[in-house]
Amino acid sequence: MSDNQKIYVVGHKNPDTDSICSAICYAELKNKITGEAHEAKRAGNVNEETQYVLDYFGVKAPVFLENAENEKVILVDHNEMTQTVDGVKNAEIMEVIDHHKIGDISTDVPIYFRNQPVGCTATIIYQMYQENNQEVTKEIAGMLCSAIISDTLMFRSPTCTPVDKEIALKLAEIAGINVEEYAVAMFKAGSNLADKTPEEIFYQDFKKFNVGDVNFGVGQISSMATDELFEIADRLKPYIAKACEEQGLDMIFFMLTDILEESTNLIYAGAKAGEFVEKAYGVPCEEGDYYKLAGVVSRKKQLIPAFMAALQ
Amino acid sequence: MSDNQKIYVVGHKNPDTDSICSAICYAELKNKITGEAHEAKRAGNVNEETQYVLDYFGVKAPVFLENAENEKVILVDHNEMTQTVDGVKNAEIMEVIDHHKIGDISTDVPIYFRNQPVGCTATIIYQMYQENNQEVTKEIAGMLCSAIISDTLMFRSPTCTPVDKEIALKLAEIAGINVEEYAVAMFKAGSNLADKTPEEIFYQDFKKFNVGDVNFGVGQISSMATDELFEIADRLKPYIAKACEEQGLDMIFFMLTDILEESTNLIYAGAKAGEFVEKAYGVPCEEGDYYKLAGVVSRKKQLIPAFMAALQ
Numbered sequence: 001m002s003d004n005q006k007i008y009v010v011g012h013k014n015p016d017t018d019s020i021c022s023a024i025c026y027a028e029l030k031n032k033i034t035g036e037a038h039e040a041k042r043a044g045n046v047n048e049e050t051q052y053v054l055d056y057f058g059v060k061a062p063v064f065l066e067n068a069e070n071e072k073v074i075l076v077d078h079n080e081m082t083q084t085v086d087g088v089k090n091a092e093i094m095e096v097i098d099h100h101k102i103g104d105i106s107t108d109v110p111i112y113f114r115n116q117p118v119g120c121t122a123t124i125i126y127q128m129y130q131e132n133n134q135e136v137t138k139e140i141a142g143m144l145c146s147a148i149i150s151d152t153l154m155f156r157s158p159t160c161t162p163v164d165k166e167i168a169l170k171l172a173e174i175a176g177i178n179v180e181e182y183a184v185a186m187f188k189a190g191s192n193l194a195d196k197t198p199e200e201i202f203y204q205d206f207k208k209f210n211v212g213d214v215n216f217g218v219g220q221i222s223s224m225a226t227d228e229l230f231e232i233a234d235r236l237k238p239y240i241a242k243a244c245e246e247q248g249l250d251m252i253f254f255m256l257t258d259i260l261e262e263s264t265n266l267i268y269a270g271a272k273a274g275e276f277v278e279k280a281y282g283v284p285c286e287e288g289d290y291y292k293l294a295g296v297v298s299r300k301k302q303l304i305p306a307f308m309a310a311l312q
Numbered sequence: 313m314s315d316n317q318k319i320y321v322v323g324h325k326n327p328d329t330d331s332i333c334s335a336i337c338y339a340e341l342k343n344k345i346t347g348e349a350h351e352a353k354r355a356g357n358v359n360e361e362t363q364y365v366l367d368y369f370g371v372k373a374p375v376f377l378e379n380a381e382n383e384k385v386i387l388v389d390h391n392e393m394t395q396t397v398d399g400v401k402n403a404e405i406m407e408v409i410d411h412h413k414i415g416d417i418s419t420d421v422p423i424y425f426r427n428q429p430v431g432c433t434a435t436i437i438y439q440m441y442q443e444n445n446q447e448v449t450k451e452i453a454g455m456l457c458s459a460i461i462s463d464t465l466m467f468r469s470p471t472c473t474p475v476d477k478e479i480a481l482k483l484a485e486i487a488g489i490n491v492e493e494y495a496v497a498m499f500k501a502g503s504n505l506a507d508k509t510p511e512e513i514f515y516q517d518f519k520k521f522n523v524g525d526v527n528f529g530v531g532q533i534s535s536m537a538t539d540e541l542f543e544i545a546d547r548l549k550p551y552i553a554k555a556c557e558e559q560g561l562d563m564i565f566f567m568l569t570d571i572l573e574e575s576t577n578l579i580y581a582g583a584k585a586g587e588f589v590e591k592a593y594g595v596p597c598e599e600g601d602y603y604k605l606a607g608v609v610s611r612k613k614q615l616i617p618a619f620m621a622a623l624q
Contacts, residue, residue, distance in 0.1 A: 093414075102408075102419040108620040110413050110471075110612065115425040159422075300422065308420040 005072055007094055010041040010065055010085055011121075012078035014206045017050045017150040017186075019043070019077040021143035022121040023062060026076055026097060028140065029125065033132050038074070041065035043085040047204045049150060049190025056182075057142040057175070077121040079103045079113075082208040097124055100300055104210075119157065119164035122147035126167050141174035146186060153222055153259050154183045159301040184224070187259065191223040193232060198239035201232060202254070208247075209304065211311045216270070217247070218307075220255040220299050229256040233267050233290060244269040251276060256290075257297050264303075266291040280310035317384055319406055322353040322377055322397055323433075324390035326518045329362045329462040329498075331355070331389040333455035334433040335374060338388055338409060340452065341437065345444050350386070353377035355397040359516045361462060361502025368494075369454040369487070389433040391415045391425075394520040409436055412612055416522075431469065431476035434459035438479050453486035458498060465534055465571050466495040471613040496536065499571065503535040505544060510551035513544060514566070520559075521616065523623045528582070529559070530619075532567040532611050541568040545579050545602060556581040563588060568602075569609050576615075578603040592622035 009027040011019025023040040030038040040062040046054070054061055065071075069087035074095040078084060080103035095112040096105060099121050105113075116124050122144040129136050136144075148168040152160035155168070172179045193201055206219035219240075223229050233256055244252040251270030258264070267290045268274055277291050278284070286292050296302045321339040323331025335352040342350040352374040358366070366373055377383075381399035386407040390396060392415035407424040408417060411433050417425075428436050434456040441448050448456070460480040464472035467480070484491045505513055518531035531552075535541050545568055556564040563582030570576070579602045580586060589603050590596070598604050608614045 096414075099422055101422050102405075102417055102425055104416070104418060105414055106416060107414040108617050110411055110427065110429040112429060113414055113425060113427040115422065117422040117424060305420050 004037075006037045006039055007072045007074060008041045008065055008068070009038055009074045009076060010043050010062075010068070011076050012080075012083040012207065013043045013085065014203050015042050015044050015050070016047065016077075016205050017053055018121050018147040020046060020050045020062065021053065021147040022076045022097070022125050024059065025122070025125050025140050025143055026074065026128070029129055029132065029134060030074070032134050039063075041085075044203070047190060048192055049186055052186050052189035053143060053146040056146075057139045059139055059143065075105070076125075079105045079115065080207075080209070081105065082210055097121060097128075099124065101304065117161075119160040120148040120151035122151070123161075123164045123167050126171065136171070136174055138175055141171040142177065145171035145175050145177065145179075146182075149179065149183045149186065150190075153257075153297055154179070154187075156259060156262060157298045157301070159298045187222065187224055191221065191225070191228065193221075193228070198235050202236060202239055202243065207299070208249070209307075211308060214251075214311055215249050216251040216253070216307075217244075217249050218253045218255065218299055218303060220257060222257040222259050222297070224259050226258050226261065229258060229265060230288075232256060233265060233288075237267055237269075237289070240267065241269040253277070253303075255296075255299060255303065259297070262295060262297050264293045264296045266293055276307075276310060280306045316348075318349045318351055319384045319386060320353045320377055320380070321350055321386045321388060322355050322374075322380070323388050324392075324395040324519065325355045325397065326515050327354050327356050327362070328359065328389075328517050329365055330433050330459040332358060332362045332374065333365065333459040334388045334409070334437050336371065337434070337437050337452050337455055338386065338440070341441055341444065341446060342386070344446050351375075353397075356515070359502060360504055361498055364498050364501035365455060365458040368458075369451045371451055371455065387417070388437075391417045391427065392519075392521070393417065394522055409433060409440075411436060413616065429473075431472040432460045432463035434463070435473075435476045435479050438483065448483070448486055450487055453483040454489065457483035457487050457489065457491075458494075461491065461495045461498065462502075465569075465609055466491070466499075468571060468574060469610045469613070471610045499534065499536055503533065503537070503540065505533075505540070510547050514548060514551055514555065519611070520561070521619075523620060526563075526623060527561050528563040528565070528585075528619075529555075529561050530565045530567065530611055530615060532569060534569040534571050534609070536571050538570050538573065541570060541577060542600075544568060545577060545600075549579055549581075549601070552579065553581040565589070565615075567608075567611060567615065571609070574607060574609050576605045576608045578605055588619075588622060592618045 009023045027038040027040040042062040046061045067087040068085045068091040072092045076097045079098045098115045208217045240252045251273040254267050256265040321335045323335050339350040339352040354374045358373045379399040380397045380403040384404045388409045391410045410427045520529045552564045563585040566579050568577040
């Protein structure tokens with residue numbers, strides 16, 4: 001690793017809008033305020049929701065980073081080894097900017113690690129623009145605002161804090177968008193699933209977790225159309241059973257989240273997965289082999305903490 | 313855990329001046345800016361350097377927290393399970409404010425975790441007073457300034473950043489102290505060892521680390537008097553051999569750091585400890601059975617990273 005080596009800013013695998021947009025915007029901020037060269041990278045394919053955002057604001061997607069070995073990296077929007085780009089174990093982690101539970105990243109030397117319990121990494125990135133007195137352009141505002149709308153399901157998720165909403169509304173003004181209209185179009189682009197294979201839908205937003213000796217994965221798709229969610233469930237079920245086996249996971253869950261109804265239908269794979277959901281939530285299996293989790297829309301703030309508690 | 317339960321702010325075991333003073337000052341800040349009740353606690357005895365600071369500014373030492381089980385805690389100045397108060401595994405960690413390498417704290421939910429690569433936690437606490445527009449009283453300034461002088465060996469340690477020094481000088485003005493004179497008196501109080509048992513000296517500043525299946529501990533004492541350090545070395549040697557065995561550690565190291573000469577004499581215990589130092593530093597064992605590490609004064613920034621590299 002040379003000292004003038006470029007520093008890559010990268011979000012989690014199966015990147016969502018926050019992971020892509022926060023990486024782009026933070027790399028730009030770091031380039032403005034430091035003497036070092038930073039470049040945003042992506043740890044997977046850009047999904048259709050994110051592509052809509054990038055197209056809308058005329059921004060090019062970051063280049064794919066296949067392996068981070070021997071690179072210098074700043075991790076945004078995650079701090080779990082299971083979610084990070086391959087090779088990070090042998091990379092130099094320079095910083096972590098995130099808004100999730102504290103995971104298992106460790107370093108040999110002190111670094112800047114900033115995790116805030118807010119709804120979106122983009123909220124923190126905006127605060128850092130402010131703290132460093134840097135101008136937020138229309139494009140930066142648009143990307144950060146989109147990430148907040150996406151992560152908070154347009155302020156409906158319990159992960160959303162007053163700070164997220166306040167910042168998103170400020171950013172919407174700079175970006176020149178009407179939040180409600182823009183959100184509908186953006187979510188629609190993201191749940192445009194007719195042409196997709198189950199595999200493509202599955203990997204749009206899938207994260208792995210490890211607790212003790214239990215390895216499990218949780219995917220999620222959010223939609224404003226209830227009917228569509230049932231149709232997707234039917235198409236995904238055989239696929240997640242296969243994925244669970246192929247990836248050697250104990251359990252896989254997939255959250256089909258209804259944004260308007262603020263609830264989730266949970267499908268699952270793995271021998272003990274059904275029993276586990278019943279333990280965590282105390283709800284029965286519905287006809288059609290899924291669990292209805294009323295009021296649950298957030299993987300991070302609702303599902304994962306309930307699962308962690310049930311695993312302990 | 314009830315919702316109006318007091319939140320304890322606590323530093324690491326074998327607390328140093330930063331762990332005690334940052335806990336007191338951060339608890340006070342949190343009481344000012346939140347509706348919740350916070351109280352500083354200590355995870356071990358107050359050492360003589362810290363007692364000098366508290367006496368100088370007329371501040372009472374925090375109460376000892378023997379076990380954090382079922383408590384709500386904010387951890388300052390550490391983020392390693394081996395260094396934290398007993399029972400934290402079953403406590404609710406609300407925040408972490410630190411300036412060390414990223415360790416092994418994990419949580420079930422998102423929390424505020426702020427780690428900055430600066431010389432002292434107190435530097436970060438001062439920044440938080442500024443960010444929240446809170447007055448820094450003479451007592452708060454004195455404690456934070458003392459912690460910075462202590463952790464950075466009066467700005468001589470490589471862990472010291474320009475920000476630490478700038479903030480310490482500002483704080484010294486508010487506290488009404490002359491940094492050089494105050495530092496000499498403070499360090500002298502801390503290395504006033506004539507009346508102490510080897511055990512007392514050893515536990516003034518001792519931390520445990522775990523890498524893979526290797527468990528080791530590193531203690532440190534800093535002094536402005538070279539002769540004194542040799543005398544302490546002779547008294548400590550039999551004790552660390554005993555401590556290593558009793559605590560079931562693979563290796564123990566003790567840094568006898570000469571602040572003026574900016575070097576460390578390293579004594580050790582454990583079957584493979586000597587060989588290990590030679591691997592990490594490529595220096596021979598000196599007559600009198602210690603290793604001379606020229607230029608090494610910081611456990612955090614110099615010794616631990618070199619040890620981590622040698623262990624991998």
